[in-house]
Structures are given as C-alpha cells and as structure tokens.
Amino acid sequence: MRKSTLAHWQKAVDQGLPFVLYRKPAQGKVRLWQQQSVALHTMHPESRGFVMAPFSPTEPSYVFSPDVLTDFEWPREQRTGGYDFSADADAVAQNQHINLVSQGIDAIKKGVFEKVVLSRKWCTTHKKDPLTLFTALLDSYPQAFCYLWYHPKVGMWAGASPELLLKTKAGSLQTMALAGTQQVQGETDPQWTPKEIEEQAIVSRYLQQRLDPWLTEMELDGPENVKSGHLWHICTHLKGQYHRADFNRILEQLHPTPAVCGHPKEKAQAFILAHEGYDRKFYTGFFGELNMGEAGADQSELYVNLRCMELRGQVADIYVGGGITIDSDPEKEWDETVKKSRAMGKVLQ
Numbered sequence: 001m002r003k004s005t006l007a008h009w010q011k012a013v014d015q016g017l018p019f020v021l022y023r024k025p026a027q028g029k030v031r032l033w034q035q036q037s038v039a040l041h042t043m044h045p046e047s048r049g050f051v052m053a054p055f056s057p058t059e060p061s062y063v064f065s066p067d068v069l070t071d072f073e074w075p076r077e078q079r080t081g082g083y084d085f086s087a088d089a090d091a092v093a094q095n096q097h098i099n100l101v102s103q104g105i106d107a108i109k110k111g112v113f114e115k116v117v118l119s120r121k122w123c124t125t126h127k128k129d130p131l132t133l134f135t136a137l138l139d140s141y142p143q144a145f146c147y148l149w150y151h152p153k154v155g156m157w158a159g160a161s162p163e164l165l166l167k168t169k170a171g172s173l174q175t176m177a178l179a180g181t182q183q184v185q186g187e188t189d190p191q192w193t194p195k196e197i198e199e200q201a202i203v204s205r206y207l208q209q210r211l212d213p214w215l216t217e218m219e220l221d222g223p224e225n226v227k228s229g230h231l232w233h234i235c236t237h238l239k240g241q242y243h244r245a246d247f248n249r250i251l252e253q254l255h256p257t258p259a260v261c262g263h264p265k266e267k268a269q270a271f272i273l274a275h276e277g278y279d280r281k282f283y284t285g286f287f288g289e290l291n292m293g294e295a296g297a298d299q300s301e302l303y304v305n306l307r308c309m310e311l312r313g314q315v316a317d318i319y320v321g322g323g324i325t326i327d328s329d330p331e332k333e334w335d336e337t338v339k340k341s342r343a344m345g346k347v348l349q
C-alpha cells in the first residue's frame with residue numbers, strides 16, 4: 001500500500017507544480033494538496049488555502065489555493081535505530097553561536113528584553129530524495145505536524161513541528177505555549193530547571209495577556225511534559241471562544257510568540273534581525289490550513305515552523321534555535337541546538 005501511495009506522490013513531485021504533503025499530529029492520514037498553476041499568491045485577510053509565512057514581518061507569506069486535495073492512509077511503521085549524535089560539531093559555528101547567545105544574555109542583563117530566541121542554520125549534504133525524507137519524518141515524529149512543501153519559485157521545505165500556533169473552528173480557538181528542551185533519557189520523566197520553567201512560563205503569560213482582550217471563557221491546561229521525537233518540552237494548552245472577525249488581529253498578536261522570538265516581541269525581533277547574521281526565511285514562521293471550512297468558514301489550523309529544513313537538491317539547511325533567558329549558559333544553549341539539529345539530520349541518513 002505504501003508503494004502505490006508513494007508512486008502517486010512521486011507523480012505530483014515530477015509535475016513540478018506547487019504542492020504540499022502533510023499529516024496532522026497523531027493522525028494516520030496524509031493529505032496531498034496540489035496547486036494547478038505556478039502562480040504565487042500572497043496572503044491577504046480573506047485568503048483561503050495552505051499558508052506558508054516567514055519569520056520576518058517584511059517578507060511575503062504565500063498561500064496555495066486548494067485546487068486538488070487527496071487524502072491517503074499512511075499506516076505507521078516504527079523506525080528502528082537511535083539518533084546518531086556524530087555530526088554537526090563545527091568549531092566555527094560553535095564559537096559564533098556562543099558569542100551570539102552571550103550578546104543576547106548581555107542585552108537581557110541591560111534590560112532590553114526578558115527573553116530572546118536565538119538560532120542558527122546547519123548546512124549539510126545528503127543523498128535522500130524528498131519523499132523518502134518525508135516518510136522518515138512521518139515515521140519518526142508521530143505526534144508532530146509533518147510536511148513537505150514545494151513551490152518552483154520559492155523552494156522546498158520539510159519539517160516536523162511540535163507546536164500549534166492557532167486552531168479555530170466554529171467560534172472556538174486553541175493555542176499552546178511550548179518551550180524548554182531536554183533529551184529523552186529512557187523511561188524517566190524530565191527534571192526541569194528553574195531556567196526552563198521560567199522560559200516556558202514567559203510564553204504562557206504572554207499568550208494569556210495577548211489573548212485576554214479577544215477571548216471569552218479562556219481555559220488553561222498544564223503545564224505538562226510533551227515528547228517530540230527524542231526531545232521533551234513543557235507545554236500549556238490555552239483555549240476559549242472568539243469572534244471570527246478578530247481572526248487576523250489575533251494572528252498578528254500571536255505571531256511570532258516568545259517560543260520563537262522573545263519578550264517583549266518587538267525588541268527581541270529587532271535584536272534577532274540585527275544580530276543573528278542570517279535569514280531565517282520560513283523557520284519560526286507558520287504554516288497550515290487557513291479558512292478551510294465550508295465556503296471559507298471559520299476553520300484554520302496553523303503550526304509554528306520548527307524542526308525544519310530547506311532542501312536544495314543534495315544540500316539541506318537545518319534550522320535550530322533555543323530560548324535565552326538571564327539564567328542561560330551559552331555552552332548549554334549550543335548543545336541544545338546540536339541535539340535539535342541531529343534529530344533532523346537523522347532523517348537525512
């Protein structure tokens with residue numbers, strides 16, 4: 001069954017037209033979404049389709065129109081073998097990241113912001129074709145939103161995001177505050193440090209504050225431990241009732257959250273754009289279904305673009321980052337990005 005499905009997907013890839021393949025968290029179904037022209041539609045307030053939005057507020061967000069949607073059953077196969085922690089140990093990249101994190105901590109100490117999320121790009125080569133890579137993501141990350149996205153004028157991206165940005169349906173809204181990272185160690189539960197607890201609490205408080213004017217019946221669930229591949233995170237779920245007319249303003253309030261940018265947002269974002277020294281492109285942007293209910297009715301499901309890579313032929317740019325607070329240790333922050341990059345690198349082997 002997997003063989004005939006893969007043959008179908010391969011035809012879509014070979015057509016060279018825009019497409020996205022994706023599976024929502026904990027589902028057994030993969031959707032193939034094809035656009036029948038190479039038109040590049042930018043997002044506007046009434047857009048309906050599959051959106052791909054960048055981190056930078058000055059870059060365009062693209063929307064695929066839902067020309068052809070096909071759903072496929074994709075039974076899960078357990079992936080064997082552990083994670084290979086042998087690559088991505090570049091001393092130059094390590095020094096650069098440690099310097100960047102140290103600058104971030106200095107800015108926090110000076111009171112410029114409370115938290116900033118700093119990242120880097122690991123450029124590696126591989127021999128996998130995009131579909132084999134996508135199926136490795138599906139099998140390795142059953143609880144994540146796994147995708148393979150392509151537009152001939154923009155490029156190809158793949159990833160497995162653990163983080164919901166915004167889910168709306170019939171007047172109800174859900175989001176999550178996700179932060180803090182530890183590697184899974186056998187069956188033991190993670191023990192969080194005060195730094196990690198505070199790092200996640202900043203995200204949770206921010207979401208509550210930003211959503212408070214727009215939501216009624218706000219409910220919080222958590223914090224709880226959630227697993228994504230071989231990593232643990234801390235997560236608080238938030239939900240409430242909202243007015244459909246406020247959707248775009250709420251999205252503006254949330255993105256980018258302190259889980260991927262910092263707090264206060266504007267100061268952290270300015271620091272990132274000035275100091276990271278590379279273009280995040282779609283990493284820490286968001287993607288997913290926008291206004292997909294009947295006749296464009298209220299039904300959206302958007303995820304933060306984390307644990308992702310840009311595929312440029314046999315080259316993969318893997319994007320990784322971590323939340324910096326006053327208690328951060330630059331060496332440990334480097335190690336965290338290495339753990340994240342190797343988890344992604346594993347699916348390329």
Ligand SMILES: C=C(O[C@H]1C=CC=C(C(=O)O)[C@@H]1O)C(=O)O
Nearest residue numbers: 178179180181259320321322323
């Ligand atoms: C920015 C990333 O993760 C965010 C989401 C979860 C945990 C994070 C952390 O522990 O720092 C980050 O806030 C990334 O994986 O590139």
